[in-house]
Structure formats: structure tokens, C-alpha cells
Amino acid sequence: MTPRRQSGRAPVTSPASATVFTTVLTQGPVSRVEVARRTGLSSAAVTKAARPLIEAGYLTELDSEQTGIGRPVSPLEVRADRExxxxxxxxxxxxxxxxxxxxxxxxxxxxxxxxxxxxxxxxxxxxxxxxxxxxxxxxxxxxxxxxxxxxxxxxxxxxxxxxxxxxxxxxxxxxxxxxxxxxxxxxxxxxxxxxxxxAERWFGDGIGAPSFALVTLGTGIGCGLVVNGAVVTGSHGVAGEIGHIPVAGDGPLCHCGATGCVEAIASTDAIVAQARTATGERGLTMAEIVTRARTGDQALQRVFARAGVAIGRGLAAMANLVGPERIIVSGEGLDAYDLFADELRETFATHAFGAAAQCELILRPLPFExxxxxxxxxxxxxxxxx
CATH class of the missing domain: 3.30.420.40 (ATPase, nucleotide binding domain)
Known part of the structure; x- marks a missing residue:
């Protein structure tokens, strides 16, 4: 199939227009004066950048409002259904x-x-x-x-x-x-x-945080980093791989080939494997493991406790290296959070150095969509x- 023409797309043709558009997109409705204040652009530069975006239908001017002494302002807002x-x-x-x-x-x-x-x-x-x-x-x-x-x-x-x-x-x-x-x-x-x-940086819990981390728990353990307002990819595109931080020298083999990685101890698959070994029951499912741990199975509770320690160490290592303002922890693995919450928080507090321990931990489910x-x-x- 021939790629469709890109006609009618947002006229983002300069760094200034990109800055104005993203500011209104993520923080609007917002006045031109406020855009200038937040971005450091001149009022004239904001007006020049906004004009073609308004003409193309990506931005709209709301009704004027009086915000105090001086001229009324017409806040800029994104037309969300333009594209x-x-x-x-x-x-x-x-x-x-x-x-x-x-x-x-x-x-x-x-x-x-x-x-x-x-x-x-x-x-x-x-x-x-x-x-x-x-x-x-x-x-x-x-x-x-x-x-x-x-x-x-x-x-x-x-x-x-x-x-x-x-x-x-x-x-x-x-x-x-x-x-x-x-x-x-x-x-x-x-x-x-x-x-x-x-998505978090522009539209979620990362708004307003110059530096934050998003950690996902589940089949894998991943991490995205934002530093100084930009998503960090690293020279080779693998920055933030918290799942492959080694936290146990004698830990299990990871699929990456190393041993003792956070993911080898605390991912869903790793928890299931350790639970089956601990009980000798090869057919145990994750749902059964969670239920039995919550009803007092101490062997399975130890599996989750170990996972909590591994995650806490990984979070602390990342906080010590990067110093994010907040860490958002999410993913399907969070459904069992009550089984490893204490170990995670205690380990993080112990291993986070100095002021890094003040990093806010936000826990939030992550629907598949x-x-x-x-x-x-x-x-x-x-x-x-x-």
C-alpha cells in the first residue's frame, strides 16, 4: 500500500512552533503570555508560532477572559479531534x-x-x-x-x-x-x-516533573526515564533497563544470560517458577500462587518477599544514579503488590542514598489498553x- 500523503498536518516547522504546540497540548488551555513565561519565548515569537497552527485548525482561541488589570486574554487550546x-x-x-x-x-x-x-x-x-x-x-x-x-x-x-x-x-x-x-x-x-x-510525560503523572521514572512490573520489568524533561534512550537505546540490574550475586539465571537480575527474581514468570520449585507443584498458576500466599502459605510468601527486596534494590539503584523527582510503579504485577509492598519500601528506604530516599513512589494499576x-x-x- 502506498503511504498516504501527509497533507493538512500540523505546520510544526520550527523549534518555536514545536515548543508552543507541545506547551498548549500538555498544559492548555493557556494564554500566549503564559506560554511565553513558561517557555522563555518572546510574546511575538509565541504569536508568530501559534498563527499557522490556528489557521490549520490544530489550536483554537477560547473566549476572552479578564484575569486582572490589563487587556483580556484569549487562552489557546488544542482541538483534540483535529487529527x-x-x-x-x-x-x-x-x-x-x-x-x-x-x-x-x-x-x-x-x-x-x-x-x-x-x-x-x-x-x-x-x-x-x-x-x-x-x-x-x-x-x-x-x-x-x-x-x-x-x-x-x-x-x-x-x-x-x-x-x-x-x-x-x-x-x-x-x-x-x-x-x-x-x-x-x-x-x-x-x-x-x-x-x-x-504518554506519562505529556498526559499523565509525569506532567510538571522535570525528572521521573516509570517502572512496569509483569512478565518483564521495564523502566522509562525522563531527565530534564526528555525521555532518555541512551547511546544504544537501552537506557533504563532496571530489569537487568544485578541484585543477587547467587540469583537465578536470567533470559539475558546474566544471573541475579531483578527480572530473574521478580517478574511474573520468575515468581511462578520459584513458587513451583518451592512447593513441588509444577502446574501452579500465578492466580493460585497469589491466592495461597494471601491465605498464609509461608513458602509462597517468601517468594513474594524476595521479589519485593529485588525490586526495592533496583529502584534504589536507579534513584541513586538518576535522582528522579518521582517513580511511578505500574503494570499487571502490581495486582499482587500487597504481598511484597513492605519489603519493597523497606529495601528502597535502606538502599536509597541520602536525599534520594525522598523520591515519591506512585503506585497505579496499568490496564492493558x-x-x-x-x-x-x-x-x-x-x-x-x-
Whole structure:
């Protein structure tokens, strides 16, 4: 399929216009004077940058309001329905897809089973889901240009290339180009946790925090970092891999080849494996393990306690190195938080050095569709990144 023309897209043609647009997008409605104050741009520069965005329908002026002595102001606001974005998260067994508006608010969600992990089958599945989402409304078909796709693992976003994805069993898979050809959409591929971090930075608990971290607990343990207002990727795209911080020298072997990693002790799969070993029951499920631990099974309680210590050490190491203002802890693994909360917090407090221990811990569930919302937030970024 031929990529669709990018006509009518936001006229973000300079650093100033990108700054004004992102400020109104994430903090609006906000007056030009306030945009100038927050960004350091002159009032004239703000007005010049805002004008083409208003003319193109991406920004709108609200009714004038009197804020005190002086002239009334007309706050700027984003027209959230001016453009729509698709986000698709690839797991080892399904695709989670959403349509969002400019503010990454989810409008539609779809779940598709993934019959095969082979790259060609995944590309076909993503294309089918994208076509289904677009067909839900004529306005989606007309005003959607960008698709964000996320996977767990080591992703080279610039090249659209998945270097390694443990749960898909992929090595060196080119993904963005074939998906773009199949869908006709401008396609960006990114690591799933880094994508959610983008969503948090612009639209969630990261708003107003120059530095924060997002840690996800579940099948894997991931971390996205924002430092000085920017998502940190590192020179090789793997910054923030808290799951592979070694926290136990004699710990179990990790799928990465090292031993004693946080993920090898505290991921869902690791907890299940340790629980089965502790009980000798090879068929135990995570749900059964959680239930039995909550009803007093001490062997299983020790498994969760060990996981809490490992996570606490990983969080403390990251806080000591980066010094974030807050750490947001989320993911499906948080459902069992009551079983390792004390160990996590006590270990963090013990190992965080000095003022790093004052870092705020925010605990919040992560519905599965939020992974796809993160992918859509990456697509929103294409308005600002050439």
C-alpha cells in the first residue's frame, strides 16, 4: 500500500512552533503570555508560532477572559479531534489497538489474537487491525496519518528495527518499514515501556516533573526515564533497563544470560517458577500462587518477599544514579503488590542514598489498553519530530 500523503498536518516547522504546540497540548488551555513565561519565548515569537497552527485548525482561541488589570486574554487550546492516531501494542499472544485523539485519549479499543509470532504474520495482523480501526469512522479514515507500534525488548526507534524481543523470540527484525508499506501510515516502532513513559510525560503523572521514572512490573520489568524533561534512550537505546540490574550475586539465571537480575527474581514468570520449585507443584498458576500466599502459605510468601527486596534494590539503584523527582510503579504485577509492598519500601528506604530516599513512589494499576495508548503517544510525537 502506498503511504498516504501527509497533507493538512500540523505546520510544526520550527523549534518555536514545536515548543508552543507541545506547551498548549500538555498544559492548555493557556494564554500566549503564559506560554511565553513558561517557555522563555518572546510574546511575538509565541504569536508568530501559534498563527499557522490556528489557521490549520490544530489550536483554537477560547473566549476572552479578564484575569486582572490589563487587556483580556484569549487562552489557546488544542482541538483534540483535529487529527487521530493509532496505537498498537504487540504481545506474545495478542495485539492491543486503540484510536486516540491529539491528547492521546482513547476513543476505541480492540483486541486481536495473534496466531503466530513470525514477523510476517505479525505485520499482517497489525495491518488488519489498523484497517479495522480506521474503518470504524469516516473521520478516522480521513484524519489519521500516523501509527505507533510497540514491543517489549531492545528497539532501535530511529531505524524501526527490533534488535531483540525475548517474549516474541525475535532477533534483528525490521518492523517499521513493512508495517508502513502494509498500512499506508507513517509508522514508528518503539519499546513499549518508553512509549508509556512518553504518554506519562505529556498526559499523565509525569506532567510538571522535570525528572521521573516509570517502572512496569509483569512478565518483564521495564523502566522509562525522563531527565530534564526528555525521555532518555541512551547511546544504544537501552537506557533504563532496571530489569537487568544485578541484585543477587547467587540469583537465578536470567533470559539475558546474566544471573541475579531483578527480572530473574521478580517478574511474573520468575515468581511462578520459584513458587513451583518451592512447593513441588509444577502446574501452579500465578492466580493460585497469589491466592495461597494471601491465605498464609509461608513458602509462597517468601517468594513474594524476595521479589519485593529485588525490586526495592533496583529502584534504589536507579534513584541513586538518576535522582528522579518521582517513580511511578505500574503494570499487571502490581495486582499482587500487597504481598511484597513492605519489603519493597523497606529495601528502597535502606538502599536509597541520602536525599534520594525522598523520591515519591506512585503506585497505579496499568490496564492493558494503556500499553496501546503509549504507542499512540509515540505516533503523536511524529507531529514534532521530523
Amino acid at each position: 487521530f492516531f493509532l496505537g498498537i501494542k504487540i504481545t506474545d499472544s495478542e495485539l492491543i489497538g486503540v484510536v486516540t485523539d491529539l491528547r492521546a485519549q482513547i476513543l476505541v479499543t480492540r483486541f486481536h489474537r495473534l496466531p503466530s509470532r513470525k514477523p510476517d504474520a505479525v505485520v499482517s495482523g497489525v495491518a488488519e487491525m489498523a484497517a479495522e480501526l480506521l474503518a470504524l469512522s469516516p473521520k478516522y479514515t480521513k484524519r489519521t496519518n500516523s501509527l505507533g507500534v510497540t514491543v517489549a525488548g531492545d528497539v532501535d526507534r530511529e531505524a524501526g528495527h527490533v534488535r531483540y524481543s525475548p517474549f516474541l523470540h525475535w532477533q534483528d527484525v525490521q518492523l517499521a518499514e513493512p508495517i508502513g508499506e502494509a498500512t499506508g501510515l507513517e509508522t514508528t516502532v518503539d519499546n513499549d515501556v518508553k512509549a508509556i513513559t512518553v 494503556e500499553w496501546a495508548r503509549g504507542a499512540a503517544a509515540v505516533a503523536v510525537q511524529t507531529l514534532f519530530i521530523s
